[in-house]
Amino acid sequence: MDIDSETTSSKEDHQTKTIAVLLVGAPGSGKSTFCDKVILSASRPWVRVCQDTIASGKAGRRVQCIMSARAALKEGKSVFIDRCNLDRGQRGDFTTLSSLGAEVHAVVLDLPAKLCVARSVKRTGHEGNLQGGKAAAVVNKMLQNKDLPKLYEGYSRITFCSNENDVEEAIKMYSALGPKDTLQSGCFGQKNPDSEVQPGIMKFLKKVETPKYSTSQAKNSTSSEISADDSLCDKEPEKASSSCNDDVKGTGKNAELAEGTVADRGVSSLSNTPTLAFPSISTADFQFNIELASDIIVEKVEEYANKLGEAKLVLVDTSHGSKILSLVNLKAGRKRIDSSKFTTFVGDITKLYSEGRLHCNVIANTANWRLRPVGGGVNAAIFNAAGPELETATKERAKCLKSGSAVAVPLPSTSPLFWREGVTHVIHVLGPNMNPLRPDCLNNNYREGCKVLQDTYSALFEAFASIVKNEEKFLKGDNISGKPAESLVGKAKDHAPKSDQKVKRESTHESEKTKKFKGSQDGIESDGQGNLGSDRICGGTSKTWGLWAQALYHMAMDPGKYKNDVLEITTEVVVVNDLYPKAKRHILVVARKQGLACLADACEEDEVLLRKMHAKGLEWIQKFLLEDKSLIFRLGYHSVPSMRQLHLHVISQDFDSKHLKNNKHWNSFNSAFFRDSYDVIHEIGRKGRVTLKDNEQLLSKELCCHRCQRAQPDLLHLKAHITNCRIPFPLFLQEKWRLVRASTM
DNA sequence: GTTCTAGAAC
DNA sequence: GTTCTAGAAC
Structure with missing residues (x-):
């Protein structure tokens, strides 16, 4: 047949x-x-x-x-x-x-x-x-x-x-x-489902087994919703056609198992190793000799494979009959280049994850000298797939590109290439041109051409190495002492927000605080410490903070008064349990700096503080994971918080809480309203400020499961659904710095 | 941030 | 009748 x-x-x-x-x-x-x-x-x-x-x-x-x-x-x-x-x-x-x-x-x-x-x-x-x-x-x-x-x-x-x-x-x-x-x-x-991912790639991916769902998703990306759901429900075939919000109870152990499996074998390993996908430079439109190009690729890959530590390189071409891939494969094989560090891959460089289940956090673009999204081939495809975000981000970095060089552009999280494919950086490169119809043709001068092509690959791999290094630095928490908090270490257990006692205690305290302020009109007066009461400049606009909204601020300014309520005090932050936790574990890392009411107030000089807050959050996650290793955490800020004083939410992703009561609660942690700490730090580092989105719209949007993204009619259905849904988290969250779990600590 | 309440929507 | 939503109060 x-x-x-x-x-x-x-x-x-x-x-x-x-x-x-x-x-x-x-x-x-x-x-x-x-x-x-x-x-x-x-x-x-x-x-x-x-x-x-x-x-x-x-x-x-x-x-x-x-x-x-x-x-x-x-x-x-x-x-x-x-x-x-x-x-x-x-x-x-x-x-x-x-x-x-x-x-x-x-x-x-x-x-x-x-x-x-x-x-x-x-x-x-x-x-x-x-x-x-x-x-x-x-x-x-x-x-x-x-x-x-x-x-x-x-x-x-x-x-x-x-x-x-x-x-x-x-x-x-x-x-x-x-x-x-x-x-x-x-x-x-x-x-073997691995075949869907191109068999050899599994060796490259340390032979991690691909989760079942990936097969269906890879096969049919447009209907991944249905495929994903089918595979999720394969334990209960009769439910496969309905959404998984059916009352399938008693999933506790199974669910945990399933989660563990997913986390341990598939996506997390796929996502966590820095990987650069690059097309063959200059051999398409620039008509560079393929034999010579393949020699240079292999030579440069060999040179950098070990310099890059754990990071990996993938040469990508769209065509199955690709001559360059065959040649590079052959030569790489002869040179015995470690196939777990370098491989070739047939696929569309803009769809490596969605169609090939290959996650490359960095991709190279064979750009033109103007860095414009024109022409055909890889350049047009990448600009097209990345949306206008790449063009804007590129302009911020460079106006043009010399041949033999590279420029790395961080991709905004709003770019489809970022959230769909998990690409965080695009490195534009410009190689030598041998095509008389294109600018700066080298007229067959291969002595010069080879040198330029070597330089281009060096520049590309150097740029990638620098991205890898920065990520590592970030994950290590640069400038942050790794010491556990001196003051109240070990309070995680004592202050576990499991019991309502804690909530009540804080509740009482809060009402006392409120009573204290009842006499003052509008609460604009001094709080007794010479600080403004409720009028603050927040992101350039005046915002009035109600009395109730200032509890965190007071804790941050004078934590000594709240010794029973705070989990930890350092010179720069205080850590508290959220009064109304929206998940099994939900704490706040509150900045102690004056004049830092919310994210909009943060500026370049606050980057170090934001990093310290992140690191403190990670410390607490580590403690929580000792008690329950199945928890998965996310760290981030509300775009526009209700409580005065910049605070980082550290929240487990079970959302198992009676305090999660309305759509706004859900969306405040599961829409772009919630800004991941990782992104905030990077944005501050790059731009000196954080861009915030249209908030009202975000908070009132329809309820979607944070894993499968399936819309739910209301909060009750959503809650039932999330207790069962074990579809892996969307790719942009799979990065280990956005979702933190036992396997990534 | 939450709670309470009233009116609208189902 | 119940559920949802918006606004006011705290």
């Missing part, structure tokens, strides 16, 4: 298209049998090239296999390459057979190890003399290191067989191929 009859008939008068089939499989997987069966019944002429017998009946070398295959193809015969071919290095050279006009296929006999072992132990008279007791050890060893083929290695088709039935089907299919028939291109029959 895969036979492409249309193609066949349209090529009626063309010459026979030869095929080179690489069999991939452990000893005992049935490669030789496969070849023999096809050759016996096929009308197309086939030749079997077997490394075990190629040297006058004895085992030969890979080169001999290639020579032999080339000879057969030149005679118009199709060939089977009968050797294990279990890793990329072993397979590399065979894809070059396409230069003879042959289609290169791979047939993977990925049968259970047990079966392969059993067969190879039992057999007698094996050509390679791999039989008996030693076979078991060899097969096992080989299978441990297997790295199945990917389309981007240069195959036009890969057929996976995972059981004997599949093998029989594949044999029939190849047997049925007449001299002029062809098979449909692509990847077929792979049962």
Whole structure:
């Protein structure tokens, strides 16, 4: 059924298209049998090239296999390459057979190890003399290191067989191929969901198992909502078609398990390693020689792979038949570049996560010298996908770009590329131009051209290294002493906001405070410490703070008076439990600085304070996680707070609280009204201030689950839904600095 | 920030 | 009848 009859008939008068089939499989997987069966019944002429017998009946070398295959193809015969071919290095050279006009296929006999072992132990008279007791050890060893083929290695088709039935089907299919028939291109029959992510990429991603949901999402990004829901509910198939807000109770343990699984295996690992995706520079529109370019890529990758620590590099191209990817793969294989640090990937660089499940937080753009979103290719695609945000952010950084250089642009969180794909930076690069129709053509001067291309890759990788370094610095909490808080460490337990006692206590206190101020008109008078009462300048506009709204301010100014209520006091912050916690854990880190009523008041000089507040929040999260490691936290600010004095919310994402009572509560923590501490710090660092959004609109928007983003009719449904929903958090939250969980601490 | 209340909407 | 929403008061 895969036979492409249309193609066949349209090529009626063309010459026979030869095929080179690489069999991939452990000893005992049935490669030789496969070849023999096809050759016996096929009308197309086939030749079997077997490394075990190629040297006058004895085992030969890979080169001999290639020579032999080339000879057969030149005679118009199709060939089977009968050797294990279990890793990329072993397979590399065979894809070059396409230069003879042959289609290169791979047939993977990925049968259970047990079966392969059993067969190879039992057999007698094996050509390679791999039989008996030693076979078991060899097969096992080989299978441990297997790295199945990917389309981007240069195959036009890969057929996976995972059981004997599949093998029989594949044999029939190849047997049925007449001299002029062809098979449909692509990847077929792979049962393992990893295949959807391009198999080899899993090694690159430290072989993390992809969660089930990713398969459906990757397959059909436009209907990910439904797919995601289906996979979520697969424990209860009958509920799969309805939304998961059904009253599926008693999920406690299961839910926890599911969460743990998701966090541990899939997305978090995918998201946390800094990864740069880059297209091949100058080889498209700038017509740089591909052979030379591939040498330079491999040379530069080799140079930087180790300098970059844990960070990873991915060369991306949209085309399956990409010559540059094949060449780079081959050369990287020869140089034994660590495939967990560098890989190639076939896909759209603007959709790596949504379509390929590959999360790259930084992507490179082959820009033009004006840094304008014009033209075609990668540049237009990236500007288009990133929206006007990239253009604006780029203008802030640079006006133009010299060839051989790079400029890194942080992407605003409003850019679709940021929130959909998890891209935080775009690095624009400009390589050498060999195209006479484009500016600054080097007229085939490859001496100069190679130097410029080397410089461009160096600039790109340096810029990436600098981004990685900054992120690390941020995560370490630069300038912050790692010491635990001196004053009230260990109070987490004592002050757990579990009991209502605490709330009541603060409640009482608050009413006392209020009583205290009852006599004063409008509350504008001095608070007794020479500070203004309720009139503050907030972000340039005067804002009146009601008396009730000043409790935090008073605590921050004179925490000694509130010793029973504060969890911790330092010279710069006080930490308190939120009076009305909206989740199991919900604390506030309050700045003690005068004149800092809210986020709008924060300016450049406050960056250090904001970092310290963040670090303090992390310290407390660490304590909370000791008690309940299933909690997941988010740290952030309300765009326009109700309470005077800048305070950082540190809140667990269960939202399991009787105090969460209305839409505004929900949206204040689950819309752009809630500004992640990470983003606030970066924005202050870059612009010296924080931009705030239209708040009323944000707070009254419809209720959406913070995980699956599915809209809920009202708060009751939402609450029921979130107790069950285990869809992973949206990508922009997956960054470890936005969501904090046990596995990321 | 919460609570209370009244009127609208269902 | 119940639920939702907005405004006032604290």
